[in-house]
Amino acid sequence: MPADLKSTLKTKNNPSEVSVVPSPFKEILSWQAAIRPFKKRGREYFSTVGAIVFLLVIILLFIKEWVLVAVVLALMFLSYVLATVPPGEVKHQITTRGIKTGEKLYKWEWLTRFWFTKKWNMEILNVETILVFPKRLQLILKDKGREEVRKAMEKYLTLEKPKKTSLDRASEWLQEKVPLES
Structure with a gap:
C-alpha cells in the first residue's frame, strides 16, 4: 500500500484520521450501441x-x-x-462508481442529472456533467429499455429534463422552416 494512502486510514493511535473506503466496482447494466446517432442521407x-x-x-x-x-x-x-460514414460500436456500462463508455469512466460525482430524448427513431440517454468537456454524455439505448436504464440511473442521479433555451427554440424553428430533406 502506498505511503500516502496509509496516512488516510484510521488507526487506533489517531482516531481523528478519516477512513476512506471506496465502493466496490460492480456493473449494474451494460449494452453495446453506436457511438452517435446516425441517419443515412440521400x-x-x-x-x-x-x-x-x-x-x-x-x-x-x-x-x-x-x-x-x-x-x-x-x-x-x-x-x-x-x-x-456509419459510427462504430461502443460498450456502455452503468456501474456503482459511475458511467463507463468505452474505456472512459465518468464518476457519479461528475454527473448532475439525466433525461431521455429520441432522435431518428433512436432512444438516447442524456447525462449532464460538471466537466468542461464533455458537457453532456449522449448514450444510445440500442437494446436496453428506457425503464430498465431509468431504474438503474435513479439510484445515483435525478431524472430532470432541462428547460429549452432560446438557442434550442431557434434551432428547432430553423429545422422546421428550412428542412434539408423531406
Whole structure:
C-alpha cells in the first residue's frame, strides 16, 4: 500500500484520521450501441446543403472573407463525413462508481442529472456533467429499455429534463422552416 494512502486510514493511535473506503466496482447494466446517432442521407440532403454552402461562399467571396469561406467549406466536409460514414460500436456500462463508455469512466460525482430524448427513431440517454468537456454524455439505448436504464440511473442521479433555451427554440424553428430533406 502506498505511503500516502496509509496516512488516510484510521488507526487506533489517531482516531481523528478519516477512513476512506471506496465502493466496490460492480456493473449494474451494460449494452453495446453506436457511438452517435446516425441517419443515412440521400441525394436531396446533399443537394440542399451544397446549394446553401454555394450561396454562402459566393457572398463571402464578394466581401473578401477568405477565412470564413474556409470555415464554411470545412463544415460542409464535416457534414458530408458525418452523414456518410456509419459510427462504430461502443460498450456502455452503468456501474456503482459511475458511467463507463468505452474505456472512459465518468464518476457519479461528475454527473448532475439525466433525461431521455429520441432522435431518428433512436432512444438516447442524456447525462449532464460538471466537466468542461464533455458537457453532456449522449448514450444510445440500442437494446436496453428506457425503464430498465431509468431504474438503474435513479439510484445515483435525478431524472430532470432541462428547460429549452432560446438557442434550442431557434434551432428547432430553423429545422422546421428550412428542412434539408423531406
